[in-house]
Every structure is written in structure tokens, then in C-alpha cells.
Amino acid sequence: KNEVEQSPQNLTAQEGEFITINCSYSVGISALHWLQQHPGGGIVSLFMLSSGKKKHGRLIATINIQEKHSSLHITASHPRDSAVYICAVGLTDKLIFGTGTRLQVFP
Amino acid sequence: GAGVSQSPRYKVAKRGQDVALRCDPISGHVSLFWYQQALGQGPEFLTYFQNEAQLDKSGLPSDRFFAERPEGSVSTLKIQRTQQEDSAVYLCASSLGRGANYGYTFGSGTRLTVV
Numbered sequence: 001k002n003e004v005e006q007s008p009q010n011l012t013a014q015e016g017e018f019i020t021i022n023c024s025y026s027v028g029i030s031a032l033h034w035l036q037q038h039p040g041g042g043i044v045s046l047f048m049l050s051s052g053k054k055k056h057g058r059l060i061a062t063i064n065i066q067e068k069h070s071s072l073h074i075t076a077s078h079p080r081d082s083a084v085y086i087c088a089v090g091l092t093d094k095l096i097f098g099t100g101t102r103l104q105v106f107p
Numbered sequence: 108g109a110g111v112s113q114s115p116r117y118k119v120a121k122r123g124q125d126v127a128l129r130c131d132p133i134s135g136h137v138s139l140f141w142y143q144q145a146l147g148q149g150p151e152f153l154t155y156f157q158n159e160a161q162l163d164k165s166g167l168p169s170d171r172f173f174a175e176r177p178e179g180s181v182s183t184l185k186i187q188r189t190q191q192e193d194s195a196v197y198l199c200a201s202s203l204g205r206g207a208n209y210g211y212t213f214g215s216g217t218r219l220t221v222v
Contacts, residue, residue: 004149030208042111042215043150043198050208086149090208093163094140097149 003027006087006098013105019074021101023087026068031090034061034072037100038083046072046085077105109133111214113199119220120189128184128217132201138209139182141174142198144216150198156182157205189221 004025013019023032034046047054047061049070054061058077063070074081082104088095112131120126132139138157142150143166152166158179167174171190176182186193196216202209 033211035213043200043213045211045213048208048210088149093138093155093157093205094152094166095142095150095211096152097142099147099149 002098003096004087004089004098006085006101008101009099011101011103013077013103015078015105015107017077017105019077019081019103019105021072021085021087021103023070023072023098024068025070025087025089025096027089027091027096029089029091032063032070033088033090033095034070035086035088036083037086043086048090074103077103079105079107081105111199111201111212113197113214113217115217116215117218117220119222122190122221123188124221125185125187126189126219128186128197128219130182130184130199130201130214132180132182132199133203133212134180136201136203136212137205138202139176140200140202140211141182141184142200143168144196144198146195153184153197186219189219191221194219194221 031050036044058075060073084100086100087098141153144150155163156176171187173185198216199214200211
């Protein structure tokens with residue numbers, strides 16, 4: 001069993017839809033990161049959180065430490081949101097990554 | 108520079124060839140990480156430096172892989188006698204602080220193809 005699991009693996013949506021990507025982990029962590037990766041591109045850090053909720057523009061990230069679960073929400077999705085979204089958990093000195101969720105938003 | 112710079116951006120190597128991948132972290136960033144990302148997978152941890160000290164190399168898949176950061180800034184990941192299974196994107200990330208609680212800045216990666 002992977003230490004970090006994401007669902008769904010693939011997601012398609014129409015422009016304007018509300019998107020939710022889930023992340024569950026099985027280890028004790030110091031922080032959880034949500035990252036975005038465009039095809040052929042590097043990785044951009046979206047959020048780092050250890051409790052509660054964070055919001056940046058149309059993106060919202062929540063975490064429940066007791067349940068070892070986090071969600072990334074995108075409101076009013078847009079084709080430019082199409083990318084791979086990766087959840088990563090921070091252990092003492094390194095990140096453990098999920099396999100990512102590939103999101104495609106169609107106009 | 109303003110971000111993490113990796114070079115080369117693409118590398119094609121013949122099986123058995125040695126390669127060297129370079130990472131220029133953000134100036135002043137203490138921590139530097141190397142990750143390997145196979146096609147369709149999430150990145151896998153390779154090794155971690157705090158300044159010039161290599162604190163964790165548990166993710167290096169074999170003794171053909173070697174990383175260094177001699178002056179605590181630029182890092183080089185070297186792969187000797189490359190094999191086809193080494194084909195992947197190699198990502199470098201740096202962080203201002205120590206440990207996984209700080210924000211990371213990632214480079215664009217080096218895509219290595221071993222033929």
C-alpha cells in the first residue's frame with residue numbers, strides 16, 4: 001500500500017465546474033503539500049498546510065489530521081487549470097509524493 | 108537567479124554512458140533535494156543535502172548514482188553506466204529552511220532518456 005494515495009487518478013470537467021481531489025496518507029507527517037505540474041514543466045507549490053484550511057484565489061486546500069486526509073478544491077474551473085495535481089506529505093527531511101491526479105478542463 | 112535552474116533540460120545517453128545533471132538552487136537556500144520521476148508516476152525521493160552535507164541518500168537506487176554539493180550551493184547528480192531503467196525526469200528542489208516543513212521551489216527537471 002502506498003503511503004500517499006490520491007483519488008481520482010484522472011478527472012475531466014467542463015469549464016465552471018467545482019473540482020475536488022482527495023489525498024489520504026498513512027504516516028505521521030509534519031506538513032502536507034499540494035503541487036501542480038504542467039506537461040513538460042516543473043512543479044509549482046500551491047499550498048503547504050499542517051492544519052485547517054487555506055485559500056488562494058480559486059483554490060482551497062483542507063486537511064484533517066485525525067483522519068489523515070486532505071482535499072484540494074478548485075472553484076469555477078477553467079481550461080488553464082488543466083494539469084497534474086500532486087499531494088505530498090512531509091516527513092522529517094523529505095517529501096513522499098502521491099502519484100498525482102490528471103485534471104482536464106474542457107471549454 | 109530567481110528560481111531553481113536545472114541543466115541540461117534534456118539528455119539522451121547511450122546505455123553504459125556516464126551522465127552528470129546539474130542543479131542551481133535559489134541563492135541562500137539551505138536544503139536541496141533530488142527526486143526521480145518515472146513516466147506517469149509521482150516523484151520518488153533520491154537524496155537530500157543540508158548545505159554541503161548529504162544527510163539522506165536512502166533513495167539512491169544503486170551505487171551507480173552519486174550526488175554532491177561541495178560548496179553548499181550547486182549540486183550535481185551523477186549516474187554511471189546508465190541503464191534503460193534510469194530513463195526518467197530528475198527533479199531538483201530547494202528550500203530556505205531545514206526539513207520538510209518549509210516551502211519548496213522546484214526546477215523544471217532534466218529529462219533523461221537512455222537508449
